[in-house]
Amino acid sequence: MGGYGDVQMIDENGIRVDGRTAGDIRPVEIRAGVIPVADGSAEVIWGTNHVIAAVYGPMEAHPRKIQKQDRAVLDVRYNMAPFSTTDRIRPGFNRRSREISKVTAEALETVVLTELYPRSKIRVEIEVITAEAGTRCAGITAASVALADAGIPMTDMVISVASGKINGIVVCDLNKEEDNYGEADLPMGICANSGALVFLQMDGDLSPEEFQQAWDYNMEAIAPVHVLMIEALEKANGGES
Protein backbone atom coordinates (compact mmCIF):
# COMPACT_ATOMS: atom_id res chain seq x y z
CA MET A 1 0.00 0.00 0.00
CA GLY A 2 1.91 2.95 -1.24
CA GLY A 3 -0.78 5.53 -0.66
CA TYR A 4 -0.41 7.24 -4.02
CA GLY A 5 -2.61 10.18 -3.13
CA ASP A 6 -2.26 11.80 -6.56
CA VAL A 7 -3.87 8.91 -8.46
CA GLN A 8 -7.57 9.75 -8.69
CA MET A 9 -9.59 6.52 -8.50
CA ILE A 10 -12.98 7.80 -7.42
CA ASP A 11 -14.71 10.91 -8.72
CA GLU A 12 -16.74 13.56 -6.89
CA ASN A 13 -19.94 11.56 -7.53
CA GLY A 14 -18.48 8.49 -5.82
CA ILE A 15 -18.00 6.57 -9.07
CA ARG A 16 -14.90 4.37 -9.20
CA VAL A 17 -12.64 3.74 -12.20
CA ASP A 18 -14.64 0.68 -13.24
CA GLY A 19 -18.00 2.43 -12.82
CA ARG A 20 -18.96 0.93 -9.47
CA THR A 21 -20.09 2.88 -6.42
CA ALA A 22 -18.28 2.50 -3.09
CA GLY A 23 -20.36 -0.43 -1.81
CA ASP A 24 -20.55 -2.46 -5.03
CA ILE A 25 -18.72 -5.72 -5.61
CA ARG A 26 -17.49 -6.86 -9.00
CA PRO A 27 -19.64 -9.30 -11.03
CA VAL A 28 -19.30 -12.82 -9.63
CA GLU A 29 -19.90 -16.19 -11.30
CA ILE A 30 -19.58 -19.51 -9.47
CA ARG A 31 -19.72 -23.04 -10.85
CA ALA A 32 -19.33 -26.31 -8.93
CA GLY A 33 -18.21 -29.72 -10.14
CA VAL A 34 -16.01 -28.41 -12.94
CA ILE A 35 -13.29 -31.06 -12.57
CA PRO A 36 -14.79 -34.55 -13.01
CA VAL A 37 -11.80 -36.43 -11.59
CA ALA A 38 -11.73 -34.44 -8.35
CA ASP A 39 -13.90 -35.36 -5.36
CA GLY A 40 -15.15 -31.79 -5.41
CA SER A 41 -14.34 -28.69 -7.41
CA ALA A 42 -15.42 -25.14 -8.09
CA GLU A 43 -14.68 -22.28 -10.43
CA VAL A 44 -15.03 -18.67 -9.32
CA ILE A 45 -14.90 -15.75 -11.71
CA TRP A 46 -14.81 -12.60 -9.59
CA GLY A 47 -14.42 -9.55 -11.80
CA THR A 48 -11.42 -10.49 -13.93
CA ASN A 49 -10.13 -12.97 -11.34
CA HIS A 50 -10.51 -16.55 -12.48
CA VAL A 51 -9.84 -19.20 -9.83
CA ILE A 52 -10.32 -22.96 -9.85
CA ALA A 53 -10.31 -25.07 -6.68
CA ALA A 54 -10.25 -28.86 -6.45
CA VAL A 55 -10.62 -31.06 -3.38
CA TYR A 56 -9.33 -34.63 -3.00
CA GLY A 57 -9.92 -36.86 0.01
CA PRO A 58 -10.15 -37.43 2.87
CA MET A 59 -7.18 -39.71 2.36
CA GLU A 60 -4.39 -41.12 4.48
CA ALA A 61 -2.05 -38.28 5.40
CA HIS A 62 1.46 -38.67 4.02
CA PRO A 63 4.15 -38.18 5.18
CA ARG A 64 3.10 -39.64 8.51
CA LYS A 65 4.63 -36.81 10.48
CA ILE A 66 1.83 -34.49 9.32
CA GLN A 67 -0.88 -36.80 10.71
CA LYS A 68 -2.96 -35.56 13.63
CA GLN A 69 -4.26 -38.37 15.82
CA ASP A 70 -7.53 -36.61 16.59
CA ARG A 71 -8.41 -34.86 13.34
CA ALA A 72 -7.74 -34.40 9.66
CA VAL A 73 -5.34 -31.84 8.29
CA LEU A 74 -6.21 -29.50 5.45
CA ASP A 75 -3.40 -29.46 2.91
CA VAL A 76 -4.08 -26.25 0.98
CA ARG A 77 -1.96 -25.24 -1.97
CA TYR A 78 -2.61 -21.83 -3.49
CA ASN A 79 -0.79 -21.24 -6.74
CA MET A 80 -0.83 -18.54 -9.38
CA ALA A 81 -0.39 -19.69 -12.95
CA PRO A 82 2.68 -18.14 -14.66
CA PHE A 83 0.37 -16.44 -17.18
CA SER A 84 -2.12 -15.13 -14.61
CA THR A 85 -0.67 -11.61 -14.51
CA THR A 86 1.00 -9.29 -17.00
CA ASP A 87 4.36 -9.97 -15.34
CA ARG A 88 5.18 -13.65 -15.62
CA ILE A 89 4.95 -15.44 -12.27
CA ARG A 90 7.84 -17.78 -11.66
CA PRO A 91 6.36 -21.30 -11.35
CA GLY A 92 6.45 -22.98 -7.97
CA PHE A 93 5.85 -21.86 -4.44
CA ASN A 94 7.04 -18.59 -3.04
CA ARG A 95 6.65 -16.68 0.20
CA ARG A 96 3.32 -15.18 -0.82
CA SER A 97 1.72 -18.43 -1.99
CA ARG A 98 2.85 -20.21 1.20
CA GLU A 99 1.33 -17.46 3.32
CA ILE A 100 -1.97 -17.54 1.45
CA SER A 101 -2.07 -21.35 1.58
CA LYS A 102 -1.58 -21.19 5.35
CA VAL A 103 -4.22 -18.55 6.06
CA THR A 104 -6.68 -20.29 3.73
CA ALA A 105 -6.17 -23.61 5.54
CA GLU A 106 -6.66 -21.94 8.90
CA ALA A 107 -9.83 -20.18 7.73
CA LEU A 108 -11.34 -23.39 6.34
CA GLU A 109 -10.30 -25.56 9.32
CA THR A 110 -12.69 -23.56 11.50
CA VAL A 111 -15.71 -24.79 9.52
CA VAL A 112 -14.63 -28.28 8.36
CA LEU A 113 -15.47 -31.06 10.85
CA THR A 114 -11.90 -32.36 10.80
CA GLU A 115 -12.43 -34.46 13.94
CA LEU A 116 -14.46 -36.93 11.87
CA TYR A 117 -11.38 -38.00 9.92
CA PRO A 118 -8.47 -38.56 12.32
CA ARG A 119 -5.03 -39.11 10.74
CA SER A 120 -6.42 -38.07 7.34
CA LYS A 121 -5.60 -35.34 4.91
CA ILE A 122 -7.97 -33.30 2.80
CA ARG A 123 -6.11 -31.88 -0.18
CA VAL A 124 -7.30 -28.51 -1.47
CA GLU A 125 -5.69 -27.17 -4.63
CA ILE A 126 -6.36 -23.55 -5.58
CA GLU A 127 -5.13 -22.43 -8.98
CA VAL A 128 -5.36 -18.79 -10.03
CA ILE A 129 -5.80 -18.61 -13.81
CA THR A 130 -6.24 -14.86 -14.06
CA ALA A 131 -5.37 -12.43 -11.28
CA GLU A 132 -6.77 -8.96 -10.73
CA ALA A 133 -6.64 -8.17 -6.97
CA GLY A 134 -8.48 -10.24 -4.42
CA THR A 135 -7.23 -13.66 -5.52
CA ARG A 136 -6.94 -14.92 -1.95
CA CYS A 137 -10.59 -13.98 -1.37
CA ALA A 138 -11.71 -15.67 -4.58
CA GLY A 139 -9.53 -18.67 -3.67
CA ILE A 140 -11.09 -19.10 -0.22
CA THR A 141 -14.59 -18.78 -1.70
CA ALA A 142 -13.81 -21.32 -4.43
CA ALA A 143 -12.23 -23.73 -1.93
CA SER A 144 -15.29 -23.49 0.27
CA VAL A 145 -17.62 -24.43 -2.60
CA ALA A 146 -15.26 -27.23 -3.67
CA LEU A 147 -15.20 -28.67 -0.14
CA ALA A 148 -19.00 -28.64 -0.01
CA ASP A 149 -19.11 -30.21 -3.47
CA ALA A 150 -16.78 -32.98 -2.26
CA GLY A 151 -19.19 -33.89 0.53
CA ILE A 152 -16.77 -32.83 3.26
CA PRO A 153 -18.81 -32.18 6.43
CA MET A 154 -18.75 -28.49 7.33
CA THR A 155 -20.68 -26.35 9.77
CA ASP A 156 -20.81 -23.45 7.31
CA MET A 157 -19.34 -22.12 4.09
CA VAL A 158 -16.75 -19.37 4.08
CA ILE A 159 -16.97 -16.35 1.80
CA SER A 160 -14.10 -13.94 1.57
CA VAL A 161 -14.17 -10.37 0.35
CA ALA A 162 -11.84 -7.39 0.75
CA SER A 163 -12.69 -3.75 1.29
CA GLY A 164 -10.16 -0.97 1.38
CA LYS A 165 -9.46 2.74 1.16
CA ILE A 166 -8.81 4.78 -1.95
CA ASN A 167 -8.36 8.57 -2.00
CA GLY A 168 -9.47 8.62 1.63
CA ILE A 169 -12.75 6.85 0.88
CA VAL A 170 -13.60 3.33 2.02
CA VAL A 171 -14.78 1.11 -0.85
CA CYS A 172 -15.81 -2.50 -1.19
CA ASP A 173 -14.02 -5.20 -3.22
CA LEU A 174 -10.89 -3.47 -4.54
CA ASN A 175 -9.92 -3.92 -8.15
CA LYS A 176 -6.36 -4.01 -9.51
CA GLU A 177 -5.78 -0.24 -9.66
CA GLU A 178 -7.39 0.35 -6.27
CA ASP A 179 -5.32 -2.43 -4.74
CA ASN A 180 -2.08 -1.14 -6.26
CA TYR A 181 -2.54 2.56 -5.58
CA GLY A 182 -4.95 2.52 -2.64
CA GLU A 183 -4.17 3.28 0.97
CA ALA A 184 -5.50 0.20 2.80
CA ASP A 185 -6.90 -3.26 2.23
CA LEU A 186 -8.99 -5.39 4.62
CA PRO A 187 -9.70 -8.94 3.39
CA MET A 188 -12.08 -10.91 5.60
CA GLY A 189 -13.39 -14.48 5.58
CA ILE A 190 -16.92 -14.73 6.91
CA CYS A 191 -19.17 -17.71 7.58
CA ALA A 192 -22.12 -17.35 5.25
CA ASN A 193 -24.88 -18.39 7.65
CA SER A 194 -23.58 -17.56 11.12
CA GLY A 195 -21.68 -14.41 10.15
CA ALA A 196 -18.70 -15.61 12.19
CA LEU A 197 -15.32 -14.19 11.23
CA VAL A 198 -12.71 -16.84 10.37
CA PHE A 199 -10.07 -14.81 8.59
CA LEU A 200 -8.92 -11.19 8.68
CA GLN A 201 -5.86 -9.43 7.38
CA MET A 202 -5.14 -5.73 7.11
CA ASP A 203 -2.66 -3.89 4.98
CA GLY A 204 -2.25 -0.11 5.34
CA ASP A 205 -3.90 2.19 7.85
CA LEU A 206 -7.59 2.57 8.64
CA SER A 207 -9.12 4.72 11.37
CA PRO A 208 -11.63 2.98 13.68
CA GLU A 209 -14.48 4.56 11.69
CA GLU A 210 -12.98 3.50 8.37
CA PHE A 211 -12.35 0.02 9.72
CA GLN A 212 -16.00 -0.21 10.77
CA GLN A 213 -17.12 0.96 7.33
CA ALA A 214 -14.90 -1.62 5.59
CA TRP A 215 -16.18 -4.30 7.98
CA ASP A 216 -19.78 -3.39 7.18
CA TYR A 217 -19.13 -3.46 3.43
CA ASN A 218 -17.59 -6.93 3.72
CA MET A 219 -20.46 -8.21 5.83
CA GLU A 220 -23.00 -6.87 3.34
CA ALA A 221 -21.13 -8.24 0.33
CA ILE A 222 -21.34 -11.90 1.37
CA ALA A 223 -25.13 -12.26 1.00
CA PRO A 224 -25.28 -12.12 -2.83
CA VAL A 225 -22.18 -14.33 -3.10
CA HIS A 226 -23.78 -16.90 -0.78
CA VAL A 227 -26.81 -17.07 -3.06
CA LEU A 228 -24.50 -17.74 -6.02
CA MET A 229 -22.67 -20.46 -4.08
CA ILE A 230 -25.93 -22.24 -3.27
CA GLU A 231 -27.12 -21.94 -6.87
CA ALA A 232 -23.84 -23.42 -8.12
CA LEU A 233 -24.09 -26.37 -5.72
CA GLU A 234 -27.73 -26.93 -6.61
CA LYS A 235 -26.95 -26.90 -10.30
CA ALA A 236 -24.10 -29.38 -9.87
CA ASN A 237 -26.01 -31.65 -7.52
CA GLY A 238 -29.46 -31.83 -9.00
CA GLY A 239 -31.24 -29.17 -6.96
CA GLU A 240 -34.09 -27.10 -8.33
CA SER A 241 -31.97 -24.20 -9.49
Next chain:
Amino acid sequence: MSNQSAHGGRDGRGSRLATPGAMLGAREGRRLGHGVVETDSGLIATKVGFIHSDEKTISVLPTHTRYTPRPGDLVIGVVEAVQSNLWFLDINAPFNALLPMSLGPGKAEFGGARNVLNVGQTVLCRIQEVDETHSSVVTMKGLGLRRIDSGLVESLPPHLMQTLFSDGAALKSLKASTECRVVLAENGRMWIDGSADSITEVVARIDRIRSMARDISNRNEMIAILSEEVA
Protein backbone atom coordinates in the same frame (compact mmCIF):
# COMPACT_ATOMS: atom_id res chain seq x y z
CA MET B 1 -27.27 -13.11 5.70
CA SER B 2 -29.21 -15.59 3.69
CA ASN B 3 -30.82 -18.39 5.61
CA GLN B 4 -32.25 -21.66 4.44
CA SER B 5 -35.54 -23.13 5.52
CA ALA B 6 -36.20 -26.44 7.23
CA HIS B 7 -37.51 -27.88 4.00
CA GLY B 8 -34.52 -27.26 1.85
CA GLY B 9 -32.66 -24.44 0.28
CA ARG B 10 -33.06 -20.72 0.36
CA ASP B 11 -36.12 -19.05 1.76
CA GLY B 12 -38.86 -18.68 -0.76
CA ARG B 13 -37.26 -20.91 -3.37
CA GLY B 14 -38.62 -24.23 -2.11
CA SER B 15 -35.47 -26.13 -3.05
CA ARG B 16 -34.96 -29.46 -1.33
CA LEU B 17 -31.18 -29.31 -1.43
CA ALA B 18 -29.35 -28.29 1.73
CA THR B 19 -25.87 -26.82 1.78
CA PRO B 20 -23.42 -26.71 4.71
CA GLY B 21 -24.62 -24.32 7.38
CA ALA B 22 -28.26 -24.32 6.24
CA MET B 23 -30.66 -23.91 9.15
CA LEU B 24 -32.94 -26.94 9.50
CA GLY B 25 -35.15 -25.59 12.30
CA ALA B 26 -35.66 -26.98 15.79
CA ARG B 27 -34.97 -30.56 16.83
CA GLU B 28 -38.53 -31.26 18.11
CA GLY B 29 -37.54 -34.59 19.65
CA ARG B 30 -36.23 -36.05 16.41
CA ARG B 31 -33.10 -38.15 16.14
CA LEU B 32 -30.23 -36.56 14.24
CA GLY B 33 -29.28 -38.57 11.18
CA HIS B 34 -26.46 -38.24 8.68
CA GLY B 35 -25.30 -34.73 7.81
CA VAL B 36 -27.07 -32.88 10.63
CA VAL B 37 -25.62 -31.35 13.81
CA GLU B 38 -27.23 -29.40 16.61
CA THR B 39 -25.97 -25.96 17.56
CA ASP B 40 -27.20 -23.27 19.94
CA SER B 41 -29.30 -21.77 17.15
CA GLY B 42 -30.88 -25.07 16.10
CA LEU B 43 -30.12 -27.84 13.64
CA ILE B 44 -27.80 -27.21 10.72
CA ALA B 45 -26.83 -29.26 7.68
CA THR B 46 -23.18 -30.20 7.37
CA LYS B 47 -23.28 -31.58 3.83
CA VAL B 48 -24.72 -30.84 0.44
CA GLY B 49 -27.71 -33.12 0.07
CA PHE B 50 -31.42 -33.63 0.09
CA ILE B 51 -33.24 -33.19 3.36
CA HIS B 52 -35.09 -36.20 4.67
CA SER B 53 -37.32 -35.47 7.60
CA ASP B 54 -40.08 -37.39 9.41
CA GLU B 55 -41.42 -37.48 12.99
CA LYS B 56 -38.51 -39.57 14.23
CA THR B 57 -35.43 -38.53 12.28
CA ILE B 58 -33.98 -35.66 10.32
CA SER B 59 -31.04 -36.27 8.01
CA VAL B 60 -29.37 -35.06 4.85
CA LEU B 61 -29.01 -37.58 2.03
CA PRO B 62 -25.64 -36.52 0.68
CA THR B 63 -24.90 -36.13 -3.01
CA HIS B 64 -21.30 -37.22 -2.47
CA THR B 65 -19.87 -39.56 0.15
CA ARG B 66 -16.76 -41.46 0.94
CA TYR B 67 -17.04 -44.91 2.48
CA THR B 68 -16.49 -45.10 6.23
CA PRO B 69 -15.92 -48.68 7.42
CA ARG B 70 -18.14 -50.18 10.11
CA PRO B 71 -17.74 -53.61 11.74
CA GLY B 72 -19.71 -56.26 9.88
CA ASP B 73 -19.72 -54.48 6.49
CA LEU B 74 -19.23 -56.70 3.46
CA VAL B 75 -16.57 -55.03 1.32
CA ILE B 76 -14.58 -55.68 -1.83
CA GLY B 77 -10.89 -54.93 -1.36
CA VAL B 78 -7.92 -54.80 -3.67
CA VAL B 79 -4.55 -55.95 -2.35
CA GLU B 80 -2.25 -52.92 -2.35
CA ALA B 81 0.72 -54.22 -0.38
CA VAL B 82 1.95 -57.48 1.09
CA GLN B 83 4.11 -57.98 4.16
CA SER B 84 5.46 -61.16 5.72
CA ASN B 85 2.25 -62.12 7.46
CA LEU B 86 -0.41 -59.62 6.44
CA TRP B 87 -1.95 -57.80 3.51
CA PHE B 88 -3.03 -54.18 3.05
CA LEU B 89 -6.30 -53.79 1.16
CA ASP B 90 -7.74 -50.75 -0.57
CA ILE B 91 -11.38 -50.79 0.53
CA ASN B 92 -12.35 -47.41 -0.96
CA ALA B 93 -12.00 -45.74 2.46
CA PRO B 94 -9.55 -43.03 3.55
CA PHE B 95 -7.32 -45.76 5.04
CA ASN B 96 -6.21 -49.16 3.80
CA ALA B 97 -7.57 -52.12 5.75
CA LEU B 98 -5.38 -54.78 7.31
CA LEU B 99 -5.89 -58.45 6.53
CA PRO B 100 -3.76 -60.53 8.92
CA MET B 101 -2.62 -63.99 7.91
CA SER B 102 -4.78 -65.53 10.64
CA LEU B 103 -7.91 -64.08 9.00
CA GLY B 104 -6.75 -64.60 5.41
CA PRO B 105 -7.89 -67.14 2.83
CA GLY B 106 -5.13 -69.66 3.57
CA LYS B 107 -2.01 -70.38 5.51
CA ALA B 108 1.47 -69.72 4.26
CA GLU B 109 4.93 -69.89 5.72
CA PHE B 110 6.19 -66.67 7.31
CA GLY B 111 7.17 -64.51 4.36
CA GLY B 112 5.04 -66.46 1.90
CA ALA B 113 1.93 -64.27 2.01
CA ARG B 114 2.46 -63.30 -1.59
CA ASN B 115 1.81 -66.91 -2.65
CA VAL B 116 -1.68 -66.75 -1.15
CA LEU B 117 -2.72 -63.24 -2.21
CA ASN B 118 -0.65 -60.95 -4.37
CA VAL B 119 -0.78 -57.25 -5.13
CA GLY B 120 -3.67 -56.37 -7.47
CA GLN B 121 -5.87 -59.31 -6.54
CA THR B 122 -9.41 -58.63 -5.41
CA VAL B 123 -11.15 -60.20 -2.45
CA LEU B 124 -14.59 -60.27 -0.93
CA CYS B 125 -14.20 -59.78 2.80
CA ARG B 126 -15.90 -58.44 5.89
CA ILE B 127 -14.87 -55.66 8.28
CA GLN B 128 -13.85 -57.33 11.53
CA GLU B 129 -13.07 -54.26 13.62
CA VAL B 130 -12.59 -50.53 13.27
CA ASP B 131 -10.67 -48.44 15.78
CA GLU B 132 -11.35 -44.86 16.77
CA THR B 133 -8.98 -43.58 14.11
CA HIS B 134 -10.92 -45.41 11.38
CA SER B 135 -8.22 -48.03 10.79
CA SER B 136 -9.89 -51.34 10.05
CA VAL B 137 -9.12 -55.04 10.11
CA VAL B 138 -10.92 -57.29 7.65
CA THR B 139 -11.53 -61.01 7.68
CA MET B 140 -12.00 -63.61 4.98
CA LYS B 141 -13.24 -66.23 7.47
CA GLY B 142 -16.93 -66.50 6.80
CA LEU B 143 -19.53 -67.83 4.44
CA GLY B 144 -19.03 -66.64 0.86
CA LEU B 145 -15.88 -64.63 1.57
CA ARG B 146 -13.32 -65.41 -1.11
CA ARG B 147 -10.78 -64.27 -3.61
CA ILE B 148 -12.46 -62.90 -6.75
CA ASP B 149 -11.02 -64.66 -9.77
CA SER B 150 -13.77 -64.15 -12.33
CA GLY B 151 -16.15 -61.46 -13.50
CA LEU B 152 -15.68 -57.76 -12.98
CA VAL B 153 -15.75 -55.27 -10.13
CA GLU B 154 -17.62 -52.00 -10.75
CA SER B 155 -18.15 -49.11 -8.40
CA LEU B 156 -20.86 -46.61 -7.52
CA PRO B 157 -20.99 -43.92 -4.82
CA PRO B 158 -21.67 -45.77 -1.53
CA HIS B 159 -24.72 -43.66 -0.64
CA LEU B 160 -26.25 -44.35 -4.04
CA MET B 161 -25.71 -48.08 -3.64
CA GLN B 162 -27.65 -47.96 -0.36
CA THR B 163 -30.43 -45.83 -1.82
CA LEU B 164 -30.89 -47.94 -4.94
CA PHE B 165 -30.63 -51.38 -3.45
CA SER B 166 -32.12 -50.78 0.00
CA ASP B 167 -35.23 -52.90 -0.58
CA GLY B 168 -33.64 -55.68 -2.64
CA ALA B 169 -36.15 -55.41 -5.49
CA ALA B 170 -33.79 -53.48 -7.78
CA LEU B 171 -31.00 -56.02 -7.30
CA LYS B 172 -33.40 -58.89 -7.91
CA SER B 173 -34.66 -57.40 -11.16
CA LEU B 174 -31.11 -56.56 -12.29
CA LYS B 175 -30.06 -60.17 -11.73
CA ALA B 176 -33.20 -61.51 -13.39
CA SER B 177 -33.03 -59.27 -16.44
CA THR B 178 -29.31 -59.78 -17.15
CA GLU B 179 -28.83 -63.33 -15.81
CA CYS B 180 -25.76 -62.12 -13.96
CA ARG B 181 -24.53 -62.90 -10.52
CA VAL B 182 -24.19 -59.60 -8.66
CA VAL B 183 -22.74 -59.20 -5.17
CA LEU B 184 -23.06 -55.76 -3.60
CA ALA B 185 -20.48 -54.58 -1.12
CA GLU B 186 -21.08 -51.72 1.27
CA ASN B 187 -17.97 -49.86 0.18
CA GLY B 188 -19.54 -48.85 -3.13
CA ARG B 189 -18.20 -51.78 -5.14
CA MET B 190 -20.08 -54.60 -6.80
CA TRP B 191 -18.90 -57.90 -8.16
CA ILE B 192 -20.55 -58.88 -11.43
CA ASP B 193 -20.12 -62.40 -12.75
CA GLY B 194 -21.70 -64.21 -15.67
CA SER B 195 -21.33 -64.48 -19.42
CA ALA B 196 -19.37 -61.79 -21.26
CA ASP B 197 -22.54 -60.38 -22.86
CA SER B 198 -24.43 -60.14 -19.60
CA ILE B 199 -21.47 -58.52 -17.81
CA THR B 200 -21.26 -55.96 -20.63
CA GLU B 201 -24.97 -55.26 -20.22
CA VAL B 202 -24.67 -54.68 -16.47
CA VAL B 203 -21.59 -52.49 -16.90
CA ALA B 204 -23.43 -50.36 -19.48
CA ARG B 205 -26.30 -49.86 -17.04
CA ILE B 206 -23.95 -48.98 -14.20
CA ASP B 207 -22.25 -46.43 -16.47
CA ARG B 208 -25.61 -44.80 -17.19
CA ILE B 209 -26.44 -44.68 -13.50
CA ARG B 210 -23.04 -43.28 -12.64
CA SER B 211 -23.60 -40.38 -15.04
CA MET B 212 -26.78 -39.51 -13.10
CA ALA B 213 -25.29 -40.25 -9.70
CA ARG B 214 -25.18 -36.72 -8.37
CA ASP B 215 -28.93 -36.29 -8.38
CA ILE B 216 -30.65 -38.67 -5.99
CA SER B 217 -34.03 -37.38 -7.17
CA ASN B 218 -33.41 -39.54 -10.28
CA ARG B 219 -33.75 -42.66 -8.09
CA ASN B 220 -36.84 -44.04 -9.85
CA GLU B 221 -35.21 -43.50 -13.24
CA MET B 222 -32.10 -45.33 -12.05
CA ILE B 223 -34.15 -48.25 -10.74
CA ALA B 224 -35.94 -48.38 -14.10
CA ILE B 225 -32.53 -48.67 -15.81
CA LEU B 226 -31.59 -51.56 -13.52
CA SER B 227 -34.86 -53.33 -14.24
CA GLU B 228 -34.87 -52.93 -18.04
CA GLU B 229 -35.44 -56.11 -19.99
CA VAL B 230 -32.60 -57.11 -22.29
CA ALA B 231 -33.62 -56.55 -25.91
